[in-house]
Amino acid sequence: MALAGALVWATTAHATSPVDIPSTMSQGALAIAHAPPGSAVRVNGKPVRVGADGVFVFGAGRDEQGPLKIDVAGRAYSVAVTxxxxxxxxxxxxxPKTVNPPPAIAARIEREQALVVAARNRDDAREDFNHGFTWPVTGRISGRFGNQRIYNGDPKAPHSGMDIAVPEGTPVKAPAAGVVTFANPDLYLTGGTVLLDHGFGLSSNFLHLSRIDVKVGQRVQQGQVIGAAGKTxxxxxxxxxxxxxxxxxxLDPLLLPGIQAP
Known part of the structure; x- marks a missing residue:
């Protein structure tokens, strides 16, 4: 079952209005909402893309307190965050060198992360996200999104995704269609790394891969193998x-449309 409070598909909060926005959502959740086609939409003051069908998306981060303020063509909506x-x-x-790296390695990590951040800034009009998501692999969840991580007794940033324990070499499949925007077999912290853009600023990233089977710019379909699990x-x-x-x-992959907790 999905986690309580996860409203990943918009629910009709205003029955008399063509606007379809959830009234509440969980920390870490994605909302897929709708407005009249051609509407200007802002989320907390920031303009967001609206599709030809009126779809738009937004997310509530791990530490988001809310409420999120949504403006649709001058009409205000409020989304409470659970x-x-x-x-x-x-x-x-x-x-130890990956927990507290020396200055030269820290500089390398900063350069590599800047490339990943740049890849996440795309805002393509594709609506690959609008067809639901499937698991990239099936296995035991060994690390959950948002949990505070302590490496070798040293507190670090909260976990940024979901870890799924599987044997090395297990094929990793695209959870939804998209375009590969980043692929590198040897990042210092994340090893083999692939970013897959699903449109509207939504992207999946897959880390620690032992093999990468796709290239930047390649279009992939849901369920297509993009690489293999590893421990890089x-x-x-x-x-x-x-x-x-x-x-x-x-955002929390476990709260995406179509994904169910094991």
Whole structure:
């Protein structure tokens, strides 16, 4: 079952209006909403893309307190954000140089992350996200989105995605159609890394891959193999890290349309 409070498809909050926006959503959730085609829409003051069919999207980050303010053609809507509990995850046995890297390595990490951030800034008109999502691999969830991470006893940033433990070499499949915007087999922290853009600023990222089977600019379909699970970068064992973003806002893949908790 989906987690409580996760409104990933918009519900009709205003029955007499053509605008379709959820009245509440969970921290970490994605909302797929609708406005009259051609409407100007802003989320917390920022203009967002509206499709020819009136669809638009927005997300509530891990620490979003809300309410989110949505403006549709001058009409104001408010979306309450439901808080979640964030457990602590302790990860031991991580190579020390990946937890507290020396200055030269820290500079490399910063350069690599800047490339990833740039790839997430695309705002394509494609609506690949609008057909639901499937699991990239099937396995035990070994790390959940948003949980506070402590590596070798050293507190670090909250976990940015979902870890799925599977044997090394397990094929990783696209959870939805999209265009590959980043592919690199050897990033320092994340190892083999692929970003797949689903349109409207929504993107999936897959980390620690042992093999990459796609190239930047390639169009892939839902279910197509994009690489293989591994333990490259900062990893203690083979798994797939599946992250999901709305531009720079990290969201929980477990709350996406079509995804059900095991």
């Amino acid at each position: 808080p979640r509990d964030w457990p602590i995850e302790r990860v031991e046995g991580v190579p 970068g900062r990893a203690t064992g083979p798994h797939v890290h599946w992250g999901f973003n709305w531009f720079g806002v990290r």
